[in-house]
Amino acid sequence: xxxxxxxxxxxxxxxxxxxxxxxxxxxxxxxxxxxxxxxxxxxxxxxxxxxxxxxxxxxxxxxxxxxxxxxxxxxxxxxxxxxxxxxxxxxxxxxxxxxxxxxxxxxxxxxxxxxxxxxxxxxxxxxxxxxxxxxxxxxxxxxxxxxxxxxxxxxxxxxxxxxxxxxxxxxxxxxxxxxxxxxxxxxxxxxxxxxxxxxxxxxxxxxxxxxxxxxxxxxxxxxxxxxxxxxxxxxxxxxxxxxxxxxxxxxxxxxxxxxxxxxxxxxxxxxxxxxxx
Numbered sequence: 681x682x683x684x685x686x687x688x689x690x691x692x693x694x695x696x697x698x699x700x701x702x703x704x705x706x707x708x709x710x711x712x713x714x715x716x717x718x719x720x721x722x723x724x725x726x727x728x729x730x731x732x733x734x735x736x737x738x739x740x741x742x743x744x745x746x747x748x749x750x751x752x753x754x755x756x757x758x759x760x761x762x763x764x765x766x767x768x769x770x771x772x773x774x775x776x777x778x779x780x781x782x783x784x785x786x787x788x789x790x791x792x793x794x795x796x797x798x799x800x801x802x803x804x805x806x807x808x809x810x811x812x813x814x815x816x817x818x819x820x821x822x823x824x825x826x827x828x829x830x831x832x833x834x835x836x837x838x839x840x841x842x843x844x845x846x847x848x849x850x851x852x853x854x855x856x857x858x859x860x861x862x863x864x865x866x867x868x869x870x871x872x873x874x875x876x877x878x879x880x881x882x883x884x885x886x887x888x889x890x891x892x893x894x895x896x897x898x899x900x901x902x903x904x905x906x907x908x909x910x911x912x913x914x915x916x917x918x919x920x921x922x923x924x925x926x927x928x929x930x931x932x933x934x935x936x937x938x939x940x941x942x943x944x945x946x947x948x949x950x951x952x953x954x955x956x957x
Contacts (some may be wrong), residue, residue: 681827681932683715684708685888687908687921690719691895692726694735698744702751708927709755715827715932717760717888718748719908720835720860721777724765725890728899729813736775738767745780753786758825762858762888763794763834765814774815779832779858781823789825792832793817796840802864810836820846828853828934831883835859838873838887841880848881849947853913853937855883859905860890866905871917878911882941884932885911891923913940 686704690697701718708716723744726732739745744764752759759782766776777794795818797811820843821832831847831854838844838857847855855877861870878885891906910919910930919928941947 681715682713683717683886683910683930683932684711684713685886685908685910685919685921685928685930686716686718687889687891687906687925687928688719688722689892689894689925690722690725690890692724692728692731692735692897692899694723694744697723698747701744702747704927705748705751705759706755709757711927711929713757713929715758715760717762717856717858717886719762719888719890720858721765721890722762725860725894725902725904726896726899727902728896731896731898732765732775732813733773736765736767738769739778742766749782749786749788752782752784756784758783760830760856760858762856768815770815772815775813776817777810777814777834779834779856781830781832790821790823790830790832792821792834793819794834794837795820795843796836798836802862806862806864808862820850822847822850822852827932828937831855833857835861838877841877844877844881844883845947848883852881853883853934854932855881855885857885857887858889859887861905863903863905866907870905870907871909871920874909874911875915875917878913879915880946882913882937882944882947884913884937885909886930889921891925913937
């Protein structure tokens with residue numbers, strides 16, 4: 681299976697973002713990709729809660745979800761919409777950060793709400809409180825496809841090894857990690873975290889990414905790290921897209937998963953233990 685990872689610079693305008701992404705999805709499919717992956721918050725990247733409230737929609741009404749489902753069916757491809765910001769109807773007004781796996785019929789094969797919220801103080805200039813605007817999910821998800829079981833994660837989830845291990849032990853051979861990583865943490869941690877998750881699980885790790893300085897109508901400036909990556913089950917970097925928007929391609933070989941897990945069958949070596957303090 682040829683997979684295509686999209687690296688994009690989303691604005692806070694979902695209509696413009698959809699047009700950009702659809703053109704890239706069409707190009708990827710024309711180049712032979714049967715599995716196309718977009719980054720986190722494909723529909724709208726904004727630091728303004730007011731702007732999000734203005735332009736985000738519910739899952740039933742979301743134009744990005746509808747448009748990309750129709751395109752997946754038209755092209756006959758599997759499509760991971762890395763995530764969409766969606767209104768939920770929650771009493772506190774928080775949104776969902778939700779990933780969708782779309783099958784070649786255009787149906788939603790699986791969906792996943794980001795579990796771990798990016799509530800951090802990176803430095804005096806970069807402070808994030810994702811949980812102020814988004815509510816965390818509470819369920820891990822593995823989906824069946826003809827090219828292997830896919831475990832869904834989003835961005836900050838990459839720092840939690842137990843989630844990825846549980847997905848692999850549930851049968852996942854491919855882990856998706858769409859992201860809008862911060863430049864500071866991205867430079868320091870992005871590649872080693874992705875490689876560690878692949879090495880620990882013997883899975884392919886596919887991480888499409890947001891990149892650059894994001895156009896905005898309002899709110900503070902937002903920049904992201906880029907460097908969309910594909911990591912092999914043995915830990916090799918198969919793809920690093922740098923900082924420019926574009927499409928990257930990688931071939932997925934199920935035999936590589938089997939080979940890595942045969943060499944180091946760590947997924948079968950769990951042991952109970954006690955903790956002394």
